[in-house]
Amino acid sequence: MTTRPNLTIFRNLNLLDGTGRRPVVDAAILVEGNRxxxxxxxxxxxxxxxxxxxxxxxxxxxxxxxINAHEHLTWRRGIGGFEDRVVRQPAGKLLVRGFGHALISLxxxxxxxxxxxxxxxxxxxxxxxxxxxxxxxPRIIAAGAPIAMTGGHGSGAVRVANxxxxxxxxxxxxxxxxxxxxxxxxxxxxxxxxxxxxxxPQFTVDEMRVAFDEAHKAGKRTTVHAHPPAAIQAAIxxxxxCIEHAGLAxxxxxxxxxxxxxLVVPTLSALRMEVERGERLGRPAWLVEMCRQSLPEQKRxxxxxxxxxxxxxxxxxxLGDLQGELGHMVDEGMPVPQAIAAATLVAAQCLGxxxxxxxxxxxxxxxxxxxxxxxxxxxxxxRKVALTVKDGVLYHPDTVRTAIGPGLMTDFR
Numbered sequence: 001m002t003t004r005p006n007l008t009i010f011r012n013l014n015l016l017d018g019t020g021r022r023p024v025v026d027a028a029i030l031v032e033g034n035r036x037x038x039x040x041x042x043x044x045x046x047x048x049x050x051x052x053x054x055x056x057x058x059x060x061x062x063x064x065x066x067i068n069a070h071e072h073l074t075w076r077r078g079i080g081g082f083e084d085r086v087v088r089q090p091a092g093k094l095l096v097r098g099f100g101h102a103l104i105s106l107x108x109x110x111x112x113x114x115x116x117x118x119x120x121x122x123x124x125x126x127x128x129x130x131x132x133x134x135x136x137x138p139r140i141i142a143a144g145a146p147i148a149m150t151g152g153h154g155s156g157a158v159r160v161a162n163x164x165x166x167x168x169x170x171x172x173x174x175x176x177x178x179x180x181x182x183x184x185x186x187x188x189x190x191x192x193x194x195x196x197x198x199x200x201p202q203f204t205v206d207e208m209r210v211a212f213d214e215a216h217k218a219g220k221r222t223t224v225h226a227h228p229p230a231a232i233q234a235a236i237x238x239x240x241x242c243i244e245h246a247g248l249a250x251x252x253x254x255x256x257x258x259x260x261x262x263l264v265v266p267t268l269s270a271l272r273m274e275v276e277r278g279e280r281l282g283r284p285a286w287l288v289e290m291c292r293q294s295l296p297e298q299k300r301x302x303x304x305x306x307x308x309x310x311x312x313x314x315x316x317x318x319l320g321d322l323q324g325e326l327g328h329m330v331d332e333g334m335p336v337p338q339a340i341a342a343a344t345l346v347a348a349q350c351l352g353x354x355x356x357x358x359x360x361x362x363x364x365x366x367x368x369x370x371x372x373x374x375x376x377x378x379x380x381x382x383r384k385v386a387l388t389v390k391d392g393v394l395y396h397p398d399t400v401r402t403a404i405g406p407g408l409m410t411d412f413r
Contacts, residue, residue, distance in 0.1 A: 007032050011042055013057035018064040018344045018359035031366040034392035039360050057370045060386055064360055065111025065367035067347035068322045070244055070265045070315025073126060074098035074118045077319060080282040082191045087156030091120050098126045100408040102137025107400045108321050109369040109385040112139040114351050116183050116223060116244060117146040119157040124178045138390060141351050144179035147211060151195055152202045153185040153225055164210050171211035175218050182215040184208055186224040187231035193286055201231040208238035221352055229253040236260055242350060249301045254308035263350045264305055265313045268328040269320030271298055302332050313350045314343035323383045330379045339379060366392040
């Protein structure tokens with residue numbers, strides 16, 4: 001990690017600026033403080049190169065910093081079932097874990113994270129510590145504590161509310177605590193056996209509507225955890241902006257999402273990682289088997305979203321990494337440029353920060369990564385992060401790695 005110079009030219013790079021324009025060979029990026037002052041062909045920069053500090057990117061590909069639109073930094077990865085690794089963990093331990101995984105995000109080239117749920121709203125505290133310069137980490141858009149009904153998804157790590165009046169109060173509480181968005185649990189999921197089925201809708205339309213109204217009045221965005229068509233359609237009727245998972249969405253639902261221009265974060269990694277690594281991670285055997293049985297349905301869901309033309313956003317959930325998520329998307333038929341956009345420009349639009357990040361353009365935040373290889377020909381080149389720049393600060397992988405304890409560096413890819 002280094003201090004931020006006032007004026008730095010990043011040169012000798014191949015540029016993917018994220019706008020959809022063709023790659024630029026022998027490009028440069030001029031950074032002033034924490035913003036991009038100029039970007040384009042190095043030959044067009046002229047004498048300004050003489051006034052700036054210089055950083056040689058070694059001919060690598062440079063593209064916008066990646067955006068993980070579905071994350072739980074304070075309980076990312078972890079050993080055991082949900083009760084053991086989240087519900088029974090004291091807030092202090094979870095917050096320390098969040099600090100570590102904030103660094104891991106930078107190591108993976110992720111410069112912006114939308115944290116869609118943390119016990120006691122700990123991600124808000126993590127966000128504030130990063131913004132205050134007390135610790136290093138990605139830019140965080142935090143939902144605080146998700147709102148769920150009694151016995152709903154995530155019980156033990158959510159704000160429980162029942163009925164219109166309680167749900168409205170819960171949304172107002174989260175906004176007062178500093179939440180950047182409001183998240184509700186609109187259906188069950190893959191956490192608790194017998195009482196939290198992913199096929200079961202939970203909140204009613206009226207309950208969800210008042211929470212979304214409160215968020216929208218405050219200029220904030222909304223999202224829901226939702227798997228089955230009934231829960232997805234109810235959330236859309238209530239006015240939601242985004243759907244997380246949509247694991248049981250059918251073709252009709254996909255077309256409805258596309259027609260309404262509702263963003264979808266399918267989190268393909270979650271089920272796959274539970275199947276591939278669940279035993280190693282101490283997950284209950286019933287959970288691993290449920291995820292295995294659900295994989296074919298998830299594949300059908302994703303193909304339906306693609307064919308319908310839905311706006312798809314990249315997010316990981318609490319397992320895996322963003323590069324793996326993008327690899328799954330490409331393997332299931334998404335064109336590589338669309339996959340990259342799902343983790344850059346489209347993700348920025350989902351978070352409402354497209355005027356700041358998501359593309360490399362003059363005036364935007366200096367968030368970008370340099371990778372070995374060409375991700376347009378091999379999406380897995382995004383794993384080879386040689387440099388991360390966030391807010392104009394350089395993070396070298398070897399230096400960041402030394403600040404992360406070995407207990408968090410286990411490879412769960």
